[in-house]
Amino acid sequence: MRIGKPYRECVFALIMLLGILPAYSLSAEVVVKSDTIFRFFERDTAVERDAAVLPGYEYLQIDAGQLSDYGLSFHLYGWGRADFADNDYYDDQTDGELLYGYLEYRQKANRFGARLGRQHVFEGVANEAIDGLRLSGDLGDYFALSLYGGLPVGLDSTQSRSGDSIFGGRLSHRLGTHYEIGVSYKIIDNDSETAEEMLGFDLSAFLPADLSFFGSSAYNQETEDWAEHSYELRIPLGSVLLKPYYQHFSYEDYFSTGANAVNPFRPLAQSAEELTAYGVDALWKLDDAWTLGGKVKLFDYDQQDKAETYSVLLSWQGDNLTQYGGEIGHTTTGDADNDYTLVRLYGYCDAMADRFWIDFFSADLLMAYYDKAIYGEDSSLFLSLGGGKRFMDDALSVKLSGDYSQDPYFDDDLRGMLTMSYSYDKQ
Amino acid sequence: MANKSILSISTLMAVLLLVAACAGLQSSYAPPAQHPSAADLDEAPKVCTNCHDARGEHVAYGRYVHTADWGKNHRPEATQGEAVCAMCHQTSFCNDCHATRVELKPSLKNQSDTYRSTPHRGDYLSRHRIDGQVDPTSCFRCHGNPKAAQTCARCHG
Numbered sequence: 001m002r003i004g005k006p007y008r009e010c011v012f013a014l015i016m017l018l019g020i021l022p023a024y025s026l027s028a029e030v031v032v033k034s035d036t037i038f039r040f041f042e043r044d045t046a047v048e049r050d051a052a053v054l055p056g057y058e059y060l061q062i063d064a065g066q067l068s069d070y071g072l073s074f075h076l077y078g079w080g081r082a083d084f085a086d087n088d089y090y091d092d093q094t095d096g097e098l099l100y101g102y103l104e105y106r107q108k109a110n111r112f113g114a115r116l117g118r119q120h121v122f123e124g125v126a127n128e129a130i131d132g133l134r135l136s137g138d139l140g141d142y143f144a145l146s147l148y149g150g151l152p153v154g155l156d157s158t159q160s161r162s163g164d165s166i167f168g169g170r171l172s173h174r175l176g177t178h179y180e181i182g183v184s185y186k187i188i189d190n191d192s193e194t195a196e197e198m199l200g201f202d203l204s205a206f207l208p209a210d211l212s213f214f215g216s217s218a219y220n221q222e223t224e225d226w227a228e229h230s231y232e233l234r235i236p237l238g239s240v241l242l243k244p245y246y247q248h249f250s251y252e253d254y255f256s257t258g259a260n261a262v263n264p265f266r267p268l269a270q271s272a273e274e275l276t277a278y279g280v281d282a283l284w285k286l287d288d289a290w291t292l293g294g295k296v297k298l299f300d301y302d303q304q305d306k307a308e309t310y311s312v313l314l315s316w317q318g319d320n321l322t323q324y325g326g327e328i329g330h331t332t333t334g335d336a337d338n339d340y341t342l343v344r345l346y347g348y349c350d351a352m353a354d355r356f357w358i359d360f361f362s363a364d365l366l367m368a369y370y371d372k373a374i375y376g377e378d379s380s381l382f383l384s385l386g387g388g389k390r391f392m393d394d395a396l397s398v399k400l401s402g403d404y405s406q407d408p409y410f411d412d413d414l415r416g417m418l419t420m421s422y423s424y425d426k427q
Numbered sequence: 428m429a430n431k432s433i434l435s436i437s438t439l440m441a442v443l444l445l446v447a448a449c450a451g452l453q454s455s456y457a458p459p460a461q462h463p464s465a466a467d468l469d470e471a472p473k474v475c476t477n478c479h480d481a482r483g484e485h486v487a488y489g490r491y492v493h494t495a496d497w498g499k500n501h502r503p504e505a506t507q508g509e510a511v512c513a514m515c516h517q518t519s520f521c522n523d524c525h526a527t528r529v530e531l532k533p534s535l536k537n538q539s540d541t542y543r544s545t546p547h548r549g550d551y552l553s554r555h556r557i558d559g560q561v562d563p564t565s566c567f568r569c570h571g572n573p574k575a576a577q578t579c580a581r582c583h584g
Contacts (some may be wrong), residue, residue: 037531057530057531068460069461099518131527154573177485204507212480262576304560323541331557338556366550368550380549384539398559405549406496419539
């Protein structure tokens, strides 16, 4: 069996884990979570019509060290796939990925944190996976700083990693729960060429009458113009929450990522299109269980014709994860030249054990109606039914689900999935 | 190019020195590393504000209440309040949707979890050609780098 790059990355991460275990073997908390997924469906391959495709996935998560308190810990999460049908369906696809694998040290004083290894950075303008170091902490009561640097994981499939780098950080100022403002920066080099350099500003403000205001802006340093503004107000009116919002995107600045540009977004960076979107989300909490919601969003472009989306949702939430609901929405498009209506009904019952052998049951029904037929079909239907049972004091759960789809791309498509989730928790 | 690298490294060193200099400044509040479990609490509160003030002294927990549209609207909280999110969620939970390279779309990996508001449910292959023209910016957030765009490459090259 060929040992692929994802496996080498996992081995490296496990060596890091073994490095810290001796020091913490007596007091270490260990959590291991495993999702093993088997799927069955049929697809056309290069040499066969309706060939059986039988992938098996393993998603493995390991957390060890001081997990429930501040201190030193190790975290790993990744997935791998085996193709049991062994046809050419997955020939051009990677068969696994280390999503993260890092050592972390957290200190309560100053909320200091250090992470070393593969990790995902969510802050300010960053939504990036990196192989590197991130440091963060408070600078007294009113300021906080985080910095990161290393190799961008998103670019490790292009050429070699030589000349790739990512650096960035965020400096924020807060005053209790009155407000927080942050400035952030990131620069990504791909093969020694600047792929992306963004400057960001984010804000949260808590105003009188329980009003709150959130938003962010991003400035593209390469094109020297604003790429995005997104701001929203939250207005609680008793049991109703209104969220009017405004967004503006300049395609030239938002999609222009230089040497990092990929299809289908590359042409958008040349389009000089400007999109202004605004609307309001409304949620009405009818009681502890029922919620009614609505959404209106209008899209106004410089070049395209306007578009609009409207939707209404209703949900009922019971104990634990039990929930039933439905949503109907309509999208009116401009140059996309196809309006559609989407209807969804779903349910998840988490209290079956008293009456049935299974512990939980799920159902999902989606129907889409297209004003103009796509490949001769003016609608699509998707139905998914699933059920499962928990064993070993809920440490192991087994789920079986089946999907049926009739849509413009697939006729009478049936898919099956068996998921076994196991959790070992020594805390 | 060498000058740029030197500038980046110098900037990083300067900021690290700044961090070291400020290390003596104590902040007054750090949230717990991990939220107590439902078993520890003897109950399973549905939302943060069942126990916490919507606008407490240190954290405005009201903004973290998982409303029915939370799955589509948690960006401000995720980018500003990672420490609060991390009390209950590990990064693997976020990685169901936000990851550089996953093969199973979130609604497929968690097909039975119909209570979770995951994107791309059902026949999204048909709908994405319309949604992608109406608002391609939302596609770009997750599929905007070469590795994440491998999902798109099968058809879009």
